[in-house]
Amino acid sequence: MDVLHDYLVRARASGAVFARSVARPPWGLTLPGSIQLSLHTVLRGHAWVWLDDPARAERLLPGDLAIIVGGQDHHIADEPDPGRCLTHEEFWTAGTGGDADDPQAAVFLCGAYRLAGDVGRSLIQALPPMLVIRPAAHDQVHDVVALISRELTHQAPGGQTVLDRLLDVLLVLVLRSSYQTSPTAPRWYHAAEDPRLNRALQAMHQHPEHAWTVPQLAQVSAMSRPAFARTFERALGQPPMRYLTDWRLTLAREYLLAGDLTIEQIAHRTGYSSPNAFAATFRRHIGLPPGRWRQQTTP
Structure with missing residues (x-):
């Protein structure tokens, strides 16, 4: 047993909601700050992600991972332009005009999940508002994201349980990466x-x-x-x-x-x-x- 393990056991991620999207430019969506923790990763093409200032947007390439802590709205689009961002309901209702075989279209994952109680909130609050991780090709984060993508593409019984457990693993890797360098890391870490x-x-x-x-x-x-x-x-x-x-x-x-x-x-x-x-x-x-x-x- 270690201290991080104890925190994570009591703050198990649950209720993972994922969407795999294919979008042909121009496209964009805004996600609400009420989501406790959001995850975005690009499988093909690119995407820009930012909070309130598009001038500070981060470009995501395939394999990159962005984690957004709730509190304020954030945006993801093919260009850092708020004008093209729809609400997430409008975006997924209207369709995005692309298909998986279109070489001009971006393929990306958006995920949202929650952690339980005060322990979960304390772990999240120790993260920066937006964290971008750029793993190497065979990094553990890259491998877990690939597993999530395959689970979404080839749905099978027990899929939600698999996603929840993959989120547990991904959360540990993200927290390790952040806490090693972040000035907001918990002092106990x-x-x-x-x-x-x-x-x-x-x-x-x-x-x-x-x-x-x-x-x-x-x-x-x-x-x-x-x-x-x-x-x-x-x-x-x-x-x-x-x-x-x-x-x-x-x-x-x-x-x-x-x-x-x-x-x-x-x-x-x-x-x-x-x-x-x-x-x-x-x-x-x-x-x-x-x-x-x-x-x-x-x-």
Whole structure:
């Protein structure tokens, strides 16, 4: 188990919606910012993708992958020209005038998917608004995109499950690529590269119900207490006990939204001695009692 794995298990992608399009120039479409995470890749020809400024558009060639985080509308077209962009409903209703054998037509995939709960949102928020990956011919990202394309072209029973699982793999590869270089990467991602801190992070993630103390975590990390506390806070920007509280409350919110556990069970799983102790901590950090938070948050 590693920390990224723990986040991803709790934020599994689901409900993948893909469209494979063939479009002859001129063509373009606008996709709404309400889509939590969008994916675009070109199989043949080219496409331009941009957010609000066409002057900053990125050109996608076959195999390139663009990931767009929700929040604002974005555009994809054969040229960076907003005037030719239809809404996605208009685009797929009207047809695009091309076929798969037309050498002038672009063939591209558009995908949209969601991740569950606070954990999923935290992973997405650590990505830049638009990320373009240009993999080599036999890169893992390239191979996964090719599998998605084949699954869409040759539909078979269980196709949605296959797409969801391929999205899981693609998401891991995208997050790795982004987090390695992005200044917005979660601090725990780079902290986990230190084997000593990684052991402490894994201990907290694997056993959040344990009554951890700083000396115990220092022992797990094979460091002295002062050195561990100092190194942890420098790497993660917060003391170990605050990180542990934040992680426990993240898990608590996931359990509350799932609705399968009682408050007493959630308190036990997140390391609190009683429902009252859990509720007091939850209210102090979140601003509402657990039950009321669940009522206000659940659709």
